[in-house]
Amino acid sequence: MHIPFDNSYATLPDGFYSRLDPTSVAAPKLLAFNKDLASLLRIEVGDLTEVADVFGGNDVPQNAAPLAQLYAGHQFGSFNPQLGDGRAILLGEVIGTDGLRRDIQLKGSGPTPYSRMGDGRAWLGPVLREYVVSEAMHALGIPTTRALAAVSTGEQIWREQGALPGAVLTRVARSHLRVGTFQVFAHRGEVENLKTLTNYAIQRHYPEAKGPMDLLRAVCAAQADLVTRWMSVGFIHGVMNTDNCAISGETIDYGPCAFMDAFHQNRVFSSIDQQGRYAFGNQPGIAVWNMAQFATSLMQTFEDRNAAVEEATEIIHAMPQMLEDGWLKRFAAKIGIAEPAKADTPLIEELLGLMQTDGADFTNTFRALGGANARDQFTNREAFDAWAAKWQQRTSSDTARETLMRSVNPAVIPRNHRIEQMIEAAVAGDMAPFERLMTALKTPFSETDADLARPPTETEIVPATFCGT
Numbered sequence: 144m145h146i147p148f149d150n151s152y153a154t155l156p157d158g159f160y161s162r163l164d165p166t167s168v169a170a171p172k173l174l175a176f177n178k179d180l181a182s183l184l185r186i187e188v189g190d191l192t193e194v195a196d197v198f199g200g201n202d203v204p205q206n207a208a209p210l211a212q213l214y215a216g217h218q219f220g221s222f223n224p225q226l227g228d229g230r231a232i233l234l235g236e237v238i239g240t241d242g243l244r245r246d247i248q249l250k251g252s253g254p255t256p257y258s259r260m261g262d263g264r265a266w267l268g269p270v271l272r273e274y275v276v277s278e279a280m281h282a283l284g285i286p287t288t289r290a291l292a293a294v295s296t297g298e299q300i301w302r303e304q305g306a307l308p309g310a311v312l313t314r315v316a317r318s319h320l321r322v323g324t325f326q327v328f329a330h331r332g333e334v335e336n337l338k339t340l341t342n343y344a345i346q347r348h349y350p351e352a353k354g355p356m357d358l359l360r361a362v363c364a365a366q367a368d369l370v371t372r373w374m375s376v377g378f379i380h381g382v383m384n385t386d387n388c389a390i391s392g393e394t395i396d397y398g399p400c401a402f403m404d405a406f407h408q409n410r411v412f413s414s415i416d417q418q419g420r421y422a423f424g425n426q427p428g429i430a431v432w433n434m435a436q437f438a439t440s441l442m443q444t445f446e447d448r449n450a451a452v453e454e455a456t457e458i459i460h461a462m463p464q465m466l467e468d469g470w471l472k473r474f475a476a477k478i479g480i481a482e483p484a485k486a487d488t489p490l491i492e493e494l495l496g497l498m499q500t501d502g503a504d505f506t507n508t509f510r511a512l513g514g515a516n517a518r519d520q521f522t523n524r525e526a527f528d529a530w531a532a533k534w535q536q537r538t539s540s541d542t543a544r545e546t547l548m549r550s551v552n553p554a555v556i557p558r559n560h561r562i563e564q565m566i567e568a569a570v571a572g573d574m575a576p577f578e579r580l581m582t583a584l585k586t587p588f589s590e591t592d593a594d595l596a597r598p599p600t601e602t603e604i605v606p607a608t609f610c611g612t
């Protein structure tokens with residue numbers, strides 16, 4: 144196997160990371176490999192045993208510069224001054240056939256200087272969850288890190304549930320720069336490092352930005368866009384800590400995430416999110432909060448702090464409107480309105496209200512709007528009919544309505560119970576449910592697998608995603 148590394152992060156000052164190799168594992172076995180992504184990254188794949196050795200962490204490929212990145216972060220609102228890759232190792236970067244630079248990182252590859260109390264490992268369940276959901280997000284057109292490989296380690300690891308099979312995920316990202324990467328230097332008052340990081344982020348992600356204020360503007364726009372896209376497919380990230388907020392605007396860290404079935408604004412899946420801080424409907428507000436932390440961490444890079452604070456405050460204060468506009472655009476498209484006006488908001492909100500009252504399935508209700516059977520999704524069908532009459536009045540003259548709806552309302556999403564079933568099978572050595580999910584989720588806007596589109600029955604519902612990742 145040949146990986147054409149072209150590493151830039153490793154040329155940054157020592158204080159940015161710790162160099163170390165992944166820790167070898169007992170018996171690496173390749174469970175999944177993303178060939179399309181490998182070719183995008185210009186990786187020449189030869190022998191698959193070699194692939195398992197590299198992506199299990201036993202072989203460090205030529206020209207890799209393995210390192211664990213330092214970062215800090217607000218976790219559930221409290222600042223932790225030092226986190227860092229406690230179980231991940233960046234192998235290096237490659238420039239893809241599309242000309243874009245991407246990180247190749249192992250997650251679950253052994254302890255690092257930032258492991259704190261952790262074992263540096265991941266178990267098979269979360270590795271496959273991240274593999275499936277991140278690739279599904281990509282197919283849905285939502286910016287995300289991607290999955291290149293999943294390797295089982297042949298080792299057991301311990302979590303609340305007991306002994307579990309270990310695994311390593313190879314993750315690909317436009318970069319692993321997080322809000323927390325800025326926060327660590329800001330907190331320490333390491334202004335030179337902060338400036339170096341700012342310039343690096345600009346060059347790598349927003350080359351048109353003229354300085355930190357432009358960077359802030361660009362990241363706010365990217366995060367606002369990202370969160371409205373999540374909302375539009377019923378995605379709940381579940382752990383929007385500032386260390387899980389990527390500067391690139393990609394979705395990162397699929398630990399306790401889930402797509403909701405029955406719609407509810409306050410839906411939470413993460414078993415550790417007791418207060419519902421990261422509930423479905425709170426995500427826009429949290430994105431603003433995270434960007435305020437990002438803005439704060441950039442302030443030390445300015446000579447005139449007072450002026451900078453004023454300008455940054457304006458940028459942050461403009462974000463709720465951006466989110467509202469984005470939400471309107473995406474949800475209007477879901478009901479077939481390509482060019483929404485403010486006056487369309489109540490129409491969308493009324494539908495969501497009916498869905499919430501009836502516990503209608505988020506994905507299938509919107510998908511059904513493009514067909515004939517939307518009213519079957521509701522228990523109070525008269526209420527739906529009354530809404531539908533208003534909707535018809537607003538949209539029926541638009542001949543492109545159905546096409547638009549079918550292009551934005553997926554037929555299939557990675558439902559939480561299917562993910563759990565897939566994990567259970569994989570633990571027992573059966574990868575068929577994984578393959579089936581991956582196949583259907585490659586074309587989420589086509590009806591290819593009706594049974595995967597079906598919501599869970601009462602007994603199939605998986606209401607929580609455990610954080611013992």
Ligand SMILES: Nc1ncnc2c1ncn2[C@@H]1O[C@H](COP(=O)(O)OP(=O)(O)OP(=O)(O)O)[C@@H](O)[C@H]1O
Pocket residue numbers: 226227228229230231250257258259260261262263264265382386387395396397398612
């Ligand atoms: N098993 C573990 N061993 C060591 N460190 C861990 C472990 N699990 C999580 N951590 C560390 O705890 C912090 C917060 O964890 P979090 O769940 O947000 O991240 P993660 O899922 O490991 O990784 P990422 O954000 O890179 O997807 C991170 O610094 C992470 O590296």
Ligand SMILES: [Mg+2]
Pocket residue numbers: 386387396
């Ligand atoms: Mg994380």
